[in-house]
Amino acid sequence: MQAISFDQYRAGKSIIHCIDPRVKLLLTLLFIISNLILPDGGWIVFALVLACIIALSQMSSLGWGYVFKRSLIMIPFILAAVTIIFTLPGEAIAQFKLFSWELTISDAGLIRFASIFLRSWLSIQFAILLAATTPFPDIAHSLRHLYVPQIIVAIILFMYRYIFVLGEETQRLLRARAARSARIPGRKGGSVLWRAKVAGNMVGQLFVRSYERSERVYQAMLARGYQGEFLTVVPHHMHQKDWIAALIAVIAVGLIQAAAILL
Numbered sequence: 001m002q003a004i005s006f007d008q009y010r011a012g013k014s015i016i017h018c019i020d021p022r023v024k025l026l027l028t029l030l031f032i033i034s035n036l037i038l039p040d041g042g043w044i045v046f047a048l049v050l051a052c053i054i055a056l057s058q059m060s061s062l063g064w065g066y067v068f069k070r071s072l073i074m075i076p077f078i079l080a081a082v083t084i085i086f087t088l089p090g091e092a093i094a095q096f097k098l099f100s101w102e103l104t105i106s107d108a109g110l111i112r113f114a115s116i117f118l119r120s121w122l123s124i125q126f127a128i129l130l131a132a133t134t135p136f137p138d139i140a141h142s143l144r145h146l147y148v149p150q151i152i153v154a155i156i157l158f159m160y161r162y163i164f165v166l167g168e169e170t171q172r173l174l175r176a177r178a179a180r181s182a183r184i185p186g187r188k189g190g191s192v193l194w195r196a197k198v199a200g201n202m203v204g205q206l207f208v209r210s211y212e213r214s215e216r217v218y219q220a221m222l223a224r225g226y227q228g229e230f231l232t233v234v235p236h237h238m239h240q241k242d243w244i245a246a247l248i249a250v251i252a253v254g255l256i257q258a259a260a261i262l263l
Contacts (some may be wrong), residue, residue, distance in 0.1 A: 008070070008131040016060035016129070020242040021138040022145055027249045028130045032123045034253045038260050040115040045260045046122065052252060053125045060133050067125050067132075074124045081116050085109040136160050138236075145236060150229045157230055162214075169209060173202050 011017075016024070031052075038045055057064040090108030097103070130139070137157065144153045177198065 008128065009135050010062060010066075010132045012061050012133070014059060014061040014133070015241075015245075016056060016133045018241070019245050020236060020238055021134045021142040022236060023238075023242045023246050024130055024134055025139060025142045025146070027246065028126050030249065030253055031126045034256060035119045035123045035126075037257075038115075038119060041111045042115070042260050042263065044263050045256060046115075046118045048256055048259060049122050052256075053122065053129070056129055060129060062129070062132055067128050070128050071121055071125045074120055078117050078120045081113060084116070085113050088112055137230075141230070141236070144229075154228060154230060162210075165213070166206070166210060169206060173206060177202065 031049075035049060038049075053067065054064045057067050085105050086103045086109060088106055088109035090106030092104045093107055093110065094105045095102065137160075140153050140157045140160070143156070144150060
């Protein structure tokens with residue numbers, strides 16, 4: 001199977017790689033929740049969180065550059081909150097006219113938007129560290145150990161496994177279309193309506209093929225004793241290093257929250 005960029009795991013033997021996946025999952029959620037409750041305008045606290053991320057990135061042998069580049073994917077999504085700059089009451093910083101609207105940038109709105117941006121950006125970096133240092137099946141099995149319903153874990157694992165298959169099926173459809181779509185050099189292809197029709201046919205074919213394959217796979221799994229839960233041969237046992245890592249992380253979160261209150 002061809003490698004597709006969905007899988008972000010990077011094998012390694014660093015301290016972070018060796019921590020129990022259950023600990024990493026819980027600590028990632030803890031850090032993300034801690035970020036969400038940080039006060040607006042807590043720039044020093046945000047800097048402390050960023051320092052933690054940089055330290056963890058170096059300990060994982062990935063380097064912060066790896067995490068930083070992949071965290072940029074969240075920028076288009078966080079820009080959806082840019083309207084808060086103009087809608088939150090506060091002291092006016094600047095005014096300008098856009099078509100028939102007169103927009104005013106407030107200081108409170110600018111601080112709120114910057115804080116939301118930093119919270120989201122820092123949180124996604126913790127998630128990237130988790131995905132890059134923990135195989136996805138281990139993350140899913142950790143959910144099961146933490147008593148997440150098995151049907152949800154099974155859906156997540158199926159989604160992860162077959163998104164690669166769907167990606168390859170899409171690539172085959174695109175190659176088949178390219179092989180059958182000869183065109184004269186210097187001339188464009190068909191109209192927009194024709195292209196939309198071809199794309200719609202391809203989506204329909206992909207759905208039908210996916211549905212038929214899912215039926216075959218499910219019948220094959222039932223024939224091999226599948227009972228609704230995925231098993232693993234990788235034992236998950238808590239060791240001393242895992243408890244120590246959890247304790248250090250909890251202390252770090254506590255210090256960050258204390259700094260947010262005091263500063």
